[in-house]
Amino acid sequence: MPKISDKQRQARRDQILAAAWRCFFRKGIHATSMEEIIREAELSAGAVYLYFESKDKLILAAISTYMATLRELLLPILTTPESSPPLEFIHEITSAMEKHTRRSEIDLNVVILMCWSEAQTNQQAKELISGFQVNYRAALRLVVRQWQKRGQLKSQGKPDDLAKALLSFFLGFIVQSALLGELDSKTISRGMKGLLMGVGA
Template sequence: MPKISEEQRQARRDQILAAAWRCFARNGIHATSMEEIIREAELSAGAVYLYYKGKDELILAAIETYMGDLRGLLLPLLMREKPLPPAAFAREITAAISSHTQRGGLDLNVIILMCWSEAQSNPTVKKLVSGFQLKYREALTHIVRIWQKEGHLSKKGKPDEVGKVLLSFFLGFIVQSALLGRMEPETAAQGIAGLIGVATTRRTSA
């Protein structure tokens, strides 16, 4: 039997996860069976179970993969030595989120809400999700301190409290996109500018 490369294994995992996301988007996480995911992936049951022992493991892998990929997009923006001013920062972060959640005809924002719901009853998922969010909140709090120092924000607010609210803003961006339709990054930028009382130049498409 020919040896399968790690690239081929990863491609097969991605194929299964993509099938799972499509099924979750159509039917919800708990209403989706492994049989449906196997059919959607167009693989044999043996091939799928070779990578994932069951739906619980697949759910965790889907969440971990999605959040890990998103972290890869956001961390370079969050960890800059000199972050962008608030409005431009909001535009950049929400644009990164949008690019990650709109793929292959799927709106992964809807699946994110399902994953957050799963975290309320699944301790493993809750630990995974909250771990990512705490890291984001720490990074945002650090950015708030820089903004206050540079005069972009009032120094009256406590950085940790402002950081928590800022995280809520980005989580709310995901919720609104899932429930009410996609919000444009430019809307997020203008909204932040309005909240903190600064002017911003509206970007236009080239």
């Protein structure tokens, strides 16, 4: 049997994960069987199990891939030496999140919400997801300090408190998009501008 390249191997893995996301989106994580994912991927059972030995492993891989791909989009925004002013920063972050989650066939916001639910009873999923969020919070803390230093943020509150509030806002963007829809980065930017400008000292 001819060997396949790393690129082909990754493409096959991505094919299986994409099939899993579509199935999860339609039926939910636990209502979806491995047999349905195999059919959706249009591969043999042996080919799928070669990459993912169980449904639990596939679920963790789906979460990890989602989070890692989103991180690649967010890191340039979060770690730039000169972060954008608050409103522009919020628009950049929500635009990147929107770009990652809105797809022609599925809304990944819905899938990741299911994965967060899975994390309440799956310790491995919880550790995986919380690890990413802790790192985001640390990065947001540094961004807040930049704003305060440049006078772009009037609040002199603790950067850690403000970072936690910001993270809650961004996570809420995912939740509201998944549950209610009709939400985009432009709407969020307009809403935040009106809210922040309307708050007194």
